[in-house]
Amino acid sequence: MSAEDLDVLKKEFAAEVIGTKEFRGEHTITVSLAALYDVLAYCKNSLGYNFLLDISSLDHFGDDPRFEMVYELATVDDKKHLRVKAPVGEEESVKSAVDLWLAADWHEREAYDMMGINFTGHPNMKRILMWEGYPFFPLRKDFPLAGRPSDMPDVAFTGVAPLEGGPFVTSCGTDDVVRREPRARDQK
Amino acid sequence: METTDTNQTFAAYDSKIEGNVIITKVDAAMNWMRKNSMWPMPMGLACCAIEMMAAACSRFDLSRFGMEVMRFSPRQADVMIVSGTVTYKMALAVKRVWDQMPEPKWCIAMGACASSGGMYRSYAVLQGIDRLIPVDVYISGCPPRPEALIEGLLKLQRKIEGTDAVMEQKKELLEDLA
Numbered sequence: 001m002s003a004e005d006l007d008v009l010k011k012e013f014a015a016e017v018i019g020t021k022e023f024r025g026e027h028t029i030t031v032s033l034a035a036l037y038d039v040l041a042y043c044k045n046s047l048g049y050n051f052l053l054d055i056s057s058l059d060h061f062g063d064d065p066r067f068e069m070v071y072e073l074a075t076v077d078d079k080k081h082l083r084v085k086a087p088v089g090e091e092e093s094v095k096s097a098v099d100l101w102l103a104a105d106w107h108e109r110e111a112y113d114m115m116g117i118n119f120t121g122h123p124n125m126k127r128i129l130m131w132e133g134y135p136f137f138p139l140r141k142d143f144p145l146a147g148r149p150s151d152m153p154d155v156a157f158t159g160v161a162p163l164e165g166g167p168f169v170t171s172c173g174t175d176d177v178v179r180r181e182p183r184a185r186d187q188k
Numbered sequence: 189m190e191t192t193d194t195n196q197t198f199a200a201y202d203s204k205i206e207g208n209v210i211i212t213k214v215d216a217a218m219n220w221m222r223k224n225s226m227w228p229m230p231m232g233l234a235c236c237a238i239e240m241m242a243a244a245c246s247r248f249d250l251s252r253f254g255m256e257v258m259r260f261s262p263r264q265a266d267v268m269i270v271s272g273t274v275t276y277k278m279a280l281a282v283k284r285v286w287d288q289m290p291e292p293k294w295c296i297a298m299g300a301c302a303s304s305g306g307m308y309r310s311y312a313v314l315q316g317i318d319r320l321i322p323v324d325v326y327i328s329g330c331p332p333r334p335e336a337l338i339e340g341l342l343k344l345q346r347k348i349e350g351t352d353a354v355m356e357q358k359k360e361l362l363e364d365l366a
């Protein structure tokens with residue numbers, strides 16, 4: 001089902017499609033940012049994807065364009081799923097999908113709060129988890145895990161967490177219990 | 189007036205009601221009363237709060253120790269049980285509730301998160317509530333079992349017994365007077 005939708009989308013938006021991918025029955029289409037909103041609208045209005053499961057964003061730090069938006073579309077009867085991606089440069093902003101799916105409201109605010117991606121046409125574009133005035137975007141790759149100090153008197157402050165040599169990560173995929181034990185990356 | 193053993197009268201002492209007289213120190217009496225009716229302020233912020241609720245329920249029954257009166261108004265509470273992850277967004281609210289509690293007041297950091305930030309070594313979590321308010325008892329565990337919370341409260345009772353009822357428990361008042 002979704003595979004046929006990919007063909008339809010490829011025909012409809014020929015020049016704007018960057019690539020498609022199938023992995024274990026999941027279908028993904030990557031389109032240019034300029035066509036993103038039109039593709040989403042087409043998915044909703046013509047292909048029947050009336051349910052927005054999630055919006056997330058990726059930070060490909062060091063690459064250009066740096067960010068990538070990911071939309072997970074589905075139908076209410078759960079018959080088909082489609083993932084729509086679009087690369088977003090650091091200075092670019094994304095057209096909001098709130099007028100297509102109301103569910104996009106908080107998801108887009110989260111993408112803005114955590115990643116610093118701007119949305120145009122959003123009815124209430126402000127932070128959702130951190131407070132207004134927090135100066136960083138904490139899920140960016142160049143933001144340290146331990147955090148950075150900040151202070152807004154009477155609102156909130158943040159500090160740097162002691163990592164004590166961490167983060168401690170496990171090596172998955174090994175059968176050896178000793179090697180699987182979480183440890184700091186450099187003390188192999 | 190002549191009195192005999194069987195017909196004795198006393199001015200201010202009714203032997204029928206006040207059979208036993210106990211002599212003690214004011215400090216000890218006050219501490220005894222305080223420690224046996226500690227009203228907790230349940231600052232339930234995350235998963236640990238579930239265990240705190242369990243501790244108050246019938247299976248573990250905090251009321252055996254006089255601590256079942258969870259007060260959601262800080263002005264009526266004696267001991268704040270910080271149970272859960274204190275995010276920076278919540279931190280000043282916790283501090284504010286603490287500031288609204290009248291003295292004498294105590295604080296229990298329940299669980300790894302409230303004591304030290306726990307597993308959340310991250311930008312969003314205060315690394316221990318003791319960075320904002322003084323903590324009397326730390327309870328380890330993630331989450332601590334209800335028995336551990338009860339043990340912590342009993343530890344706090346021991347602590348109260350050993351402190352001076354005014355000089356050590358009314359510090360803010362003394363500061364205001366000074």
Ligand code: SF4
Nearest residue numbers: 235236299300301331
């Ligand atoms: S110490 Fe563990 S159980 Fe308690 S709030 Fe933290 S993560 Fe949850």
